[in-house]
Amino acid sequence: MKDLREKVAVITGGASGIGRAMAESFRDAGMNVVIADVEAVALERTASELGVHHVQVDVTKEEQVAALAEEVRTRFGTCHLLCNNAGVGGGGMLHELSMRDWKWVIDVNLWGVVHGLQSFLPMLLGNADGGHVVNTASMAGLSPLPGAAPYAATKYAVVGISETMREELRESQVGVSVLCPGFVKTNIFTSQRNRPEELRNERKKTSARVANEDMIRLVNETAIDPRDVAAKVLAAVENDEFWIITHPDLLEPYRLRNRELHGPC
Numbered sequence: 001m002k003d004l005r006e007k008v009a010v011i012t013g014g015a016s017g018i019g020r021a022m023a024e025s026f027r028d029a030g031m032n033v034v035i036a037d038v039e040a041v042a043l044e045r046t047a048s049e050l051g052v053h054h055v056q057v058d059v060t061k062e063e064q065v066a067a068l069a070e071e072v073r074t075r076f077g078t079c080h081l082l083c084n085n086a087g088v089g090g091g092g093m094l095h096e097l098s099m100r101d102w103k104w105v106i107d108v109n110l111w112g113v114v115h116g117l118q119s120f121l122p123m124l125l126g127n128a129d130g131g132h133v134v135n136t137a138s139m140a141g142l143s144p145l146p147g148a149a150p151y152a153a154t155k156y157a158v159v160g161i162s163e164t165m166r167e168e169l170r171e172s173q174v175g176v177s178v179l180c181p182g183f184v185k186t187n188i189f190t191s192q193r194n195r196p197e198e199l200r201n202e203r204k205k206t207s208a209r210v211a212n213e214d215m216i217r218l219v220n221e222t223a224i225d226p227r228d229v230a231a232k233v234l235a236a237v238e239n240d241e242f243w244i245i246t247h248p249d250l251l252e253p254y255r256l257r258n259r260e261l262h263g264p265c
C-alpha cells in the first residue's frame, strides 16, 4: 500500500512495546489507528498519549475479535491494515511444562492470529483500494529457542500461515508481511501480567528461571528499540515486502538449518 493517508490500521497488542510503536508510526503516516489490547489501563493510557482509538479485546476470544471488526467497520467503513501482533512469551523446559503453559501461549499467539484473520481478511479483500496484513512472528519462528517450545511452536505456525497467505493472496490487492524480530526492548518479559487466573501454574518451574536468565543476558546484548522495528514495518507495508527481519546477523542458525536440510553437497 503506497498511500497510507486516511487509511485504517488495526493493531492487536497495541498498548505496549512493538504494537505501540507501530501505532505511533502509522499515526504519523496519516492513518486512522485503532489499538486493541486485553490490558485495560495500559490500553487507555497509550490511546490517550498517542491520540488513537482503542478497543479492549482479548484476542483469544473469537467473539471479541469479531466484535472489534464490526466496531471498526461501523466507525471507519473498513480496515486496510491489520497487524496481528498481540503475543506473550512463556518459558520452561519441555519436561517441566504444564498443559496450562501450552494452552495460554497457543491461545494468544496462534488462536489470536487466526481470529484476526477470520474476522478481518474478508474485509481487506473487499477494499477497492487494497490492504495489507502484518503478522508478528519472531526469530523463534525460524530457528529454535531452547526453553520456549510453546512460543516457538506458535511462531513457526505464524510464519507458516503467513507464507501460505502470501501464495493464496498473490493475485489479490492484499499484501502480507511476517515480522520476525530478534530481541526488542518491550514488556514481553512480564507477559505473565496478562495470564488468565485459570491458566496459571500452581508451582514455579526451576528451568523457567534459568532459561529466563539466559534470555535476559541475550536481550541486554542485542535488544533494539521498538521504534526501529516499527520503521521497518512501515517500510515493508509501503513497499509490499514479505519478510521483516530486524536482526539479520542472528539468521545464522536459520542458515544452518537450511544447509542441514539440503544435506551434504
Ligand SMILES: NC(=O)c1ccc[n+]([C@@H]2O[C@H](COP(=O)([O-])OP(=O)(O)OC[C@H]3O[C@@H](n4cnc5c(N)ncnc54)[C@H](O)[C@@H]3O)[C@@H](O)[C@H]2O)c1
Pocket: 012, 013, 014, 015, 016, 017, 018, 019, 036, 037, 038, 039, 042, 057, 058, 059, 060, 085, 086, 087, 088, 089, 108, 136, 137, 138, 139, 180, 181, 182, 183, 184, 185, 186, 187, 188, 189, 190, 191, 194
Ligand atoms: N520483544 C521481543 O523481544 C520480541 C521478539 C520477537 C517477537 N516478539 C513479538 O512481538 C509481539 C509484541 O510483543 P512485545 O514484545 O511488544 O511485548 P509487550 O508485552 O510489550 O506487548 C504485547 C502486548 O500484547 C498484549 N496482549 C497479551 N495478551 C493479549 C490478549 N490475550 N489479547 C490482546 N492483547 C494481548 C499485551 O497486553 C501487550 O500490550 C508479540 O507477538 C511477541 O511475541 C517480541
